[in-house]
Amino acid sequence: MADPGLAASLDRLGTETAFEVLARARELEAQGRPIIHLEIGEPDFTTPRHIIEAGAQALLDGHTHYCPAPGLPVLREACAGHLSRHRGLPIEPNRVLVAPGAKPFLFFGVLATCDPGDEVIYPNPGFPIYESVIRWAGATPVPLPLVEERGFAFAADDLAERLTPRTRLVILNSPANPTGGIVPRELNVEIARVLAGHDCWILSDEVYSELLYDGEHDTIAAHEDLLDRTILLDGMSKTFAMTGWRLGYAAFPRELVEPVTRLIINSFSCTAPAVQLAGVAALTGPRDETDAFKEEFRRRRDAVVAGLNRIPGITCVMPQGAFYAFPNITGTGLRARELADRLLDEAGVAVLAGTSFGSYGEGYLRLSYANSLENIEAALAAMAGLLERAAA
Numbered sequence: 001m002a003d004p005g006l007a008a009s010l011d012r013l014g015t016e017t018a019f020e021v022l023a024r025a026r027e028l029e030a031q032g033r034p035i036i037h038l039e040i041g042e043p044d045f046t047t048p049r050h051i052i053e054a055g056a057q058a059l060l061d062g063h064t065h066y067c068p069a070p071g072l073p074v075l076r077e078a079c080a081g082h083l084s085r086h087r088g089l090p091i092e093p094n095r096v097l098v099a100p101g102a103k104p105f106l107f108f109g110v111l112a113t114c115d116p117g118d119e120v121i122y123p124n125p126g127f128p129i130y131e132s133v134i135r136w137a138g139a140t141p142v143p144l145p146l147v148e149e150r151g152f153a154f155a156a157d158d159l160a161e162r163l164t165p166r167t168r169l170v171i172l173n174s175p176a177n178p179t180g181g182i183v184p185r186e187l188n189v190e191i192a193r194v195l196a197g198h199d200c201w202i203l204s205d206e207v208y209s210e211l212l213y214d215g216e217h218d219t220i221a222a223h224e225d226l227l228d229r230t231i232l233l234d235g236m237s238k239t240f241a242m243t244g245w246r247l248g249y250a251a252f253p254r255e256l257v258e259p260v261t262r263l264i265i266n267s268f269s270c271t272a273p274a275v276q277l278a279g280v281a282a283l284t285g286p287r288d289e290t291d292a293f294k295e296e297f298r299r300r301r302d303a304v305v306a307g308l309n310r311i312p313g314i315t316c317v318m319p320q321g322a323f324y325a326f327p328n329i330t331g332t333g334l335r336a337r338e339l340a341d342r343l344l345d346e347a348g349v350a351v352l353a354g355t356s357f358g359s360y361g362e363g364y365l366r367l368s369y370a371n372s373l374e375n376i377e378a379a380l381a382a383m384a385g386l387l388e389r390a391a392a
């Protein structure tokens with residue numbers, strides 16, 4: 001029989017290279033090759049015990065059924081309370097929706113706001129799912145370059161230049177994947193001034209909001225009256241080492257709550273209630289373990305940046321947040337993809353090419369330092385060795 005064929009729209013759907021590199025690294029491991037994993041963006045810590053216990057207890061208590069599509073009221077309240085306190089904003093629980101991870105809300109945020117032909121401004125290099133879902137929705141991706149000289153930020157003028165009457169959505173991400181850069185308060189003030197005069201939605205991806213090493217997190221939603229058109233996205237994956245639980249949430253502008261709830265009903269129906277109750281424990285419970293995670297990440301960040309800067313041909317700016325280093329590798333004379341491939345094949349170190357995060361990522365690698373200091377030091381030594389051999 002002839003191949004019945006696939007939907008043409010799938011040609012526009014991208015992917016997240018981290019999962020592909022992880023699969024290749026695992027294949028090599030299965031062949032007996034030791035690999036140091038600096039590719040995947042997830043904390044290597046175990047979820048704090050009180051959170052695991054809350055989830056397990058919820059299952060034992062019978063929370064094994066469907067539940068309300070927008071999320072359990074108790075979690076929506078906890079999220080609203082947390083966002084209000086942490087961001088200094090009045091967020092009502094009925095604006096909060098819950099999903100299995102923050103990712104579905106990137107998808108739904110774009111689907112709910114953009115038609116074919118609309119333009120979406122998004123950071124590049126940036127989380128690859130932005131460009132993928134913009135294209136899939138039939139909208140036009142308009143990259144906003146993040147430049148190393150500005151600490152991987154952009155200038156408000158760069159944003160202003162890209163706004164057109166067709167701009168429907170602006171995606172911001174702070175602290176950022178893959179660069180570790182942030183949008184500081186002063187820049188948000190300027191961005192807000194630019195956006196105040198333009199009628200578009202904003203999606204502020206703040207899943208690393210609590211992995212900020214100096215200073216206070218600042219959200220665009222707190223400026224001008226932008227809260228009313230900002231999707232403020234956060235989740236449990238990064239802050240609480242809960243990537244495998246799949247739990248995210250967002251505060252939506254009022255007009256988007258019902259349409260996005262419909263998207264939830266048409267797709268995953270609801271988020272597992274026991275997982276949601278674990279999320280309540282996360283947001284309302286003790287923070288000593290998550291504070292310790294952050295301090296450990298800080299130690300690793302300092303080590304990885306210092307180590308990278310000692311390797312000839314590589315320079316690395318100090319990331320302000322998240323758990324990624326984004327070294328400039330142009331001095332090695334190699335393209336990002338070639339160096340990433342060779343590091344995996346010849347040195348047993350799995351990293352991502354900057355180009356996995358968009359065209360403006362050429363000349364860079366992304367290293368996730370969510371691995372032990374010992375492994376980080378071994379990876380840096382293997383990288384230095386490979387580059388020495390390549391230069392000889």
Ligand SMILES: Cc1ncc(COP(=O)(O)O)c(C=O)c1O
Nearest residue numbers: 041101102103127177235237248
């Ligand atoms: C910038 C950014 N946004 C969103 C996500 C999605 O996180 P999750 O779906 O695990 O909540 C990630 C995960 O890597 C990310 O880096």
